Amino acid sequence: METAIDVSGLRMRYGADDVLNGVAFRVGEGEVVALLGPNGAGKTTTVEILEGFRMRSAGRVEVLGADPAQGDERWRARVGVVLQSWRDHGKWRVRELLAHLGAYYAKPWDTGALMAMVGLDAHADKKIKMLSGGQRRRLDVAIGIVGRPEALFLDEPTVGFDPRARQEFHDLVRRLDTTILLTTHDLAEAEKLADRIVILAGGRIIADGTAAELARRIAGEDEVRWTCGGERHAAFTTESTAFVRKLFGEYGEAIGELEVRRASLEDTYLALVREHETEAAR
Numbered sequence: 001m002e003t004a005i006d007v008s009g010l011r012m013r014y015g016a017d018d019v020l021n022g023v024a025f026r027v028g029e030g031e032v033v034a035l036l037g038p039n040g041a042g043k044t045t046t047v048e049i050l051e052g053f054r055m056r057s058a059g060r061v062e063v064l065g066a067d068p069a070q071g072d073e074r075w076r077a078r079v080g081v082v083l084q085s086w087r088d089h090g091k092w093r094v095r096e097l098l099a100h101l102g103a104y105y106a107k108p109w110d111t112g113a114l115m116a117m118v119g120l121d122a123h124a125d126k127k128i129k130m131l132s133g134g135q136r137r138r139l140d141v142a143i144g145i146v147g148r149p150e151a152l153f154l155d156e157p158t159v160g161f162d163p164r165a166r167q168e169f170h171d172l173v174r175r176l177d178t179t180i181l182l183t184t185h186d187l188a189e190a191e192k193l194a195d196r197i198v199i200l201a202g203g204r205i206i207a208d209g210t211a212a213e214l215a216r217r218i219a220g221e222d223e224v225r226w227t228c229g230g231e232r233h234a235a236f237t238t239e240s241t242a243f244v245r246k247l248f249g250e251y252g253e254a255i256g257e258l259e260v261r262r263a264s265l266e267d268t269y270l271a272l273v274r275e276h277e278t279e280a281a282r
């Protein structure tokens with residue numbers, strides 16, 4: 001797989017504060033990677049450096065073969081950015097603004113198709129200041145992808161979305177055939193969308209892998225719940241299939257309401273961050 005985003009030794013210092021302390025990760029072409037981490041870990045800082053909006057203190061950064069700090073117009077046209085809400089142009093109408101912005105690109109989406117993709121076709125002629133928060137966020141996404149970018153940055157894209165808008169947005173992201181770096185605090189979203197998870201904490205990447213790989217690192221236990229003769233039971237085990245087989249072997253028909261809950265990305269994430277904090281405190 002060709003590399004679309006390549007970061008190594010990335011440092012960022014605000015005043016006397018080292019926020020990024022040697023961050024390194026790669027994103028392959030066409031890959032969707034979720035960048036996770038506690039509040040203040042430096043996710044937005046990292047994304048803004050990759051977008052070319054923020055100057056780094058040190059390190060090597062490459063996005064689509066160029067250093068974002070020196071990205072020219074042609075490079076910028078290949079990169080899609082979804083900003084934290086498009087506040088300008090309040091008097092413009094949705095269709096008008098998307099057509100206008102599309103004209104800056106060589107191969108933009110057709111405005112009608114784009115509005116349908118993000119679920120804004122019913123609001124095509126609404127003024128932007130009249131849109132609801134969620135509709136405005138959909139417009140932000142439309143603006144980010146209007147030029148069919150080869151790499152797309154999504155910084156907490158679904159904050160404020162209702163569950164249906166969120167699901168529609170997830171379907172949209174999965175249909176996009178582009179490299180995506182996404183930050184989110186919604187771990188179900190990360191699990192659903194990302195091929196790979198990268199966790200930033202204490203200024204470094206503390207974990208990098210698929211959700212399943214990270215879960216294995218933690219050696220998480222599954223939780224098994226069942227009822228037997230009307231009584232509720234629960235147990236934790238790493239061998240849930242064997243456990244359940246034994247349970248049925250012993251109690252057969254008396255077993256009811258069986259539930260097996262695997263360690264979620266949330267369990268894994270919390271364990272990894274906790275592990276990192278314990279080590280850092282030593």
Ligand SMILES: Nc1ncnc2c1ncn2[C@@H]1O[C@H](COP(=O)(O)OP(=O)(O)OP(=O)(O)O)[C@@H](O)[C@H]1O
Pocket residue numbers: 014015019037038039040041042043044045046
């Ligand atoms: N322009 C700035 N000047 C000084 N400090 C800054 C600046 N921007 C960010 N910081 C600090 O850098 C740290 C990382 O901020 P950043 O916004 O990158 O974190 P984040 O991981 O995106 O957090 P969140 O999950 O809360 O959005 C924070 O401690 C923040 O206060």
